[in-house]
Amino acid sequence: AACHDEAEFVKAEDFVPERWLHTQAPSSHGDRATPGFYQHHPYSFIPFGVGVRACVGKRLAEMEMHFALSRLIQHYRVEPEHGAPLIQPKTRTLLIPSKPINLRFLPRA
Known part of the structure; x- marks a missing residue:
């Protein structure tokens, strides 16, 4: 079943939404770990499937x-x-922000 592989997801059967946060989480892939990102195999999570x-x-x-x-x-x-700092883009596979982006949602009049 999708996302239930213990080799890819620690505690795969448990509800752990934090696994998707950009934190100093451990990686299942050792040397492929990038600080600040929980690393998964690129095809370990495909919510809609393919083909x-x-x-x-x-x-x-x-x-x-x-x-x-x-x-x-x-x-x-x-x-x-x-007072939010200026956010600079970082180039990875896709552009990502250099810092978290905190937004305010103000009701329109």
Whole structure:
């Protein structure tokens, strides 16, 4: 079953949402560990699957995420927290922020 491989996920059968946080968590892959990131095999977590047997609800889930984001933007003004430092991008496989990004959601008038 997805995400239940003890070789990839410590305490795979337990509910441990912290496993996805960017912390000084241990890695299952020893020397592949990157400080600040819990390392998993790139294919150990594919929530919708791939190929012909991929989840039929994937498009629905993606549309729901877009809908929820659009509703947030419609109803809230999003700003960085007061005194937040300038965030610089870091290049990895994808761009990542150099520091955590803390946002304030202010109701629109």
